Amino acid sequence: MSIALPTFAEFPVLAGREVCYLDSAATSQTPVVVLEAMDAYYREYRASVHRGVYPLAAEATQAYEQARERIAALVGSTAGETVLTRNATEAINLVAYSWGSANVSAGDLIVLTEMEHHSNLVPWQMLSQRTGAELAFVPIDDDGLLELDVLDELLARKPKLVAVTHVSNVLATINPVADIVVRAHAAGAKVLIDGSQAVPHLPVDVRALDADFYAWTGHKAYGPTGIGVLNAKREVLEAMPPFLGGGSMISRVELHQSRYAEPPARFEAGTSAIAEGIGLGVACDLLRDIGMEAVRDHGREIVAYAIVRLSEVPGLALHGPADASLRAPLCSFSLEGVHPHDVAEILGRDGVCVRAGHHCAQPLMRRLGVSATSRASFALHSTRDDIDRLVSGLHNVRDIFAL
Numbered sequence: 001m002s003i004a005l006p007t008f009a010e011f012p013v014l015a016g017r018e019v020c021y022l023d024s025a026a027t028s029q030t031p032v033v034v035l036e037a038m039d040a041y042y043r044e045y046r047a048s049v050h051r052g053v054y055p056l057a058a059e060a061t062q063a064y065e066q067a068r069e070r071i072a073a074l075v076g077s078t079a080g081e082t083v084l085t086r087n088a089t090e091a092i093n094l095v096a097y098s099w100g101s102a103n104v105s106a107g108d109l110i111v112l113t114e115m116e117h118h119s120n121l122v123p124w125q126m127l128s129q130r131t132g133a134e135l136a137f138v139p140i141d142d143d144g145l146l147e148l149d150v151l152d153e154l155l156a157r158k159p160k161l162v163a164v165t166h167v168s169n170v171l172a173t174i175n176p177v178a179d180i181v182v183r184a185h186a187a188g189a190k191v192l193i194d195g196s197q198a199v200p201h202l203p204v205d206v207r208a209l210d211a212d213f214y215a216w217t218g219h220k221a222y223g224p225t226g227i228g229v230l231n232a233k234r235e236v237l238e239a240m241p242p243f244l245g246g247g248s249m250i251s252r253v254e255l256h257q258s259r260y261a262e263p264p265a266r267f268e269a270g271t272s273a274i275a276e277g278i279g280l281g282v283a284c285d286l287l288r289d290i291g292m293e294a295v296r297d298h299g300r301e302i303v304a305y306a307i308v309r310l311s312e313v314p315g316l317a318l319h320g321p322a323d324a325s326l327r328a329p330l331c332s333f334s335l336e337g338v339h340p341h342d343v344a345e346i347l348g349r350d351g352v353c354v355r356a357g358h359h360c361a362q363p364l365m366r367r368l369g370v371s372a373t374s375r376a377s378f379a380l381h382s383t384r385d386d387i388d389r390l391v392s393g394l395h396n397v398r399d400i401f402a403l
């Protein structure tokens, strides 16, 4: 049985404030149930996990490992294939270092796209600098869609890896990742999908996708900061050397060498982000209780309304696909004659919070011919009223600039 979408009243930062929060693609607000779960850990059963044998430690370990199962369940994975990291950036770096060092060498090809967040670009640049591997990029067309015929040309060169975002944090484009995985596997390549902007908004089933690696981040999916996820195929993880060394990731340590633990522990050196893991587990349950189909329907409806209302603002150019069914619930735009930072600053005076900047996607900004954009992004609590406030704020911006 599904539950209703939470309203702003269930997000303490929003409740009782005149804030219209349209920056959930940067970080989502935290629902009260998530805060309560983390608070309960600190107040009622705080102890380290995986170590102590006394009841408090056992309780903490059980809560943390149950959270891993809940996190895995949201994306159709299993606990044994779910590595908990600090964020998506660390998850992708883990793959680039561990899998990359063992499998990529000089002359190998890694295929990325023009729309990647720096998190899914810089780690591959670093791998390429370490190994001499080549990077190649799938371009986007003027609607913000990947040019898949170029992907096919690059796949003919038998790359080692294709790393692609599921949803663009600038264009909102939902990429056809299932199709990309099929094409890449047929060419013998592994696939890493950056799901940071997808998991909060779309039904995701990593098993059905057949992705080798699926990286995402907790704080955009109604969880706390400091916790991210790498879902990966068990056999791929088992063949990978560790990323960071230290406590918890070993089975036996000698003075000169060690035997490493099985995954996922092998990739989780040091004390875990325990409260954060527990909090993310509750956020994932919340999303599953609402039902990801219902979450997607709401997001599609909100972004469709936003596209229509934003088109009424003279001089506003929306980036990314015009078709709401191809978009996640976010809108990046340029307002002719006004710098995006001025747009965000003036909207902010009226409590409308949008992001302005390059959104950690500088190569994509260059492709779009801009240095920055404004971005309004939506969440479970977003309503048509929020978009109406945004649009009237944009008319106000135009008035201030006498446009």
Ligand SMILES: Cc1ncc(COP(=O)(O)O)c(C=O)c1O
Residues within 6 Å of the ligand: 025, 026, 087, 088, 089, 090, 117, 119, 120, 165, 167, 168, 169, 194, 196, 197, 217, 218, 219, 228, 360
């Ligand atoms: C598409 C995409 N990938 C990766 C990230 C990085 O997330 P984190 O900073 O939590 O690692 C972001 C965050 O903005 C993102 O939008």
